[in-house]
Amino acid sequence: MFDALTLTTGVAALLLAAWCGWAAYRDQPTKDWHFIGMAVVSVLALVQLVIGIVQLARGEEPEQGTTIFVAYLIGTLACIPAAGFMSLAERTRWGSVTVAAGGVVLAVLEVRLYDIWGG
Amino acid sequence: MAAAVEEKRTRLISGPGMLLVWLYGVMVVGAVSRSVVQISTEFDHAPLAYSLSAVAGLVYGFITYSLVRGGETARKVALGCCAAELLGVLTVGTWTLVEPSAFPDATVWSDYGMGYLFIPVLLPMTAMYWLRKSPSERPG
Numbered sequence: 001m002f003d004a005l006t007l008t009t010g011v012a013a014l015l016l017a018a019w020c021g022w023a024a025y026r027d028q029p030t031k032d033w034h035f036i037g038m039a040v041v042s043v044l045a046l047v048q049l050v051i052g053i054v055q056l057a058r059g060e061e062p063e064q065g066t067t068i069f070v071a072y073l074i075g076t077l078a079c080i081p082a083a084g085f086m087s088l089a090e091r092t093r094w095g096s097v098t099v100a101a102g103g104v105v106l107a108v109l110e111v112r113l114y115d116i117w118g119g
Numbered sequence: 120m121a122a123a124v125e126e127k128r129t130r131l132i133s134g135p136g137m138l139l140v141w142l143y144g145v146m147v148v149g150a151v152s153r154s155v156v157q158i159s160t161e162f163d164h165a166p167l168a169y170s171l172s173a174v175a176g177l178v179y180g181f182i183t184y185s186l187v188r189g190g191e192t193a194r195k196v197a198l199g200c201c202a203a204e205l206l207g208v209l210t211v212g213t214w215t216l217v218e219p220s221a222f223p224d225a226t227v228w229s230d231y232g233m234g235y236l237f238i239p240v241l242l243p244m245t246a247m248y249w250l251r252k253s254p255s256e257r258p259g
Contacts (some may be wrong), residue, residue: 067160071152083141090137098141105145108236 002048002055002117009044009076010110016041016080017103024096030087038084038099041106045077048113063118072113079106128190131197131250136186139246142238143183149235150176150227157224165224171211172226175239178204182246198250205243208232212240 016037020030030038052073056062062069083102087095132140154173162169178200185197212231215222225234232239 067156071156075148075152082144086137086141090133092134094134094137097135098138101138101141 002051003114005044005048005051006110006114006117009041009048010107012041012044013080013103013106013110015103017100017107020096020100020103024093024100027093029091029093029095030084030099034087034096034099035084038080041103042077042080045080045106049073049077052117062116064116069113069116072109072116076106076109076113079109128188129194131186131189131194135249139242139249140183140186142242143179143186143246146227146235146238146242147176147179147183150179153227165222168222168224168226168229171207171228175204175207175227178207194250198247201243201246201250205240205247208240208243 019037020034023030023034052069056066056069080099080102083099083105087099089095090098130136150172154169154176157165157169158173182197182200182204185193185200208228208231211226211228215226215229222229227235228239231237
């Protein structure tokens, strides 16, 4: 269950990165649709946080420790919203590049989460 | 002329600068949280590696703050810190390759930051390129 969610969120993050990268390539700032995309990815990260905590509450142990697991879950949730706010402050193609970088960072975090959970 | 420059703090985070702040921000969170966890739970295991991660986190934090604050002094200070950071990455990167036994556990700067997609070594170079001139001298 948790691994499937990790995979989904990671792939969604990469899609978001590609989409915003495309906007940057065409010299465009992030638009409403991009923000909806960011919201979708953030909701996935939120669901992941909730499910992760439920798994912990049911007594399951992440392979590399609970502290690191929870820290990464919080990091994945904060990642895209932070990049989104920065793209609001920078209404040029560079705002789009920032969100694209955020997507890549999130994908990397998901890979680490997969290892930490021990899938 | 000088008065005109001082009148308003030059923004360092417009355009590509915003991307730099984001990446530095990520590195701050990465390095600081990593060192906090490791120092508080298993410091004796690899004191040198964990201390270096903490120092790296502080340097990243200071550069991020300078970029966001803006202004000519901040630009110069950030430039100096980036040079120190690059030196740190190259030194620690080489050190971990030459004498792995000194590092029972990895730091942010091990193997030139390979575990962090080489961002630790690429970032200071990009930042120095971005900060090399004051924005008033920059074309466009």
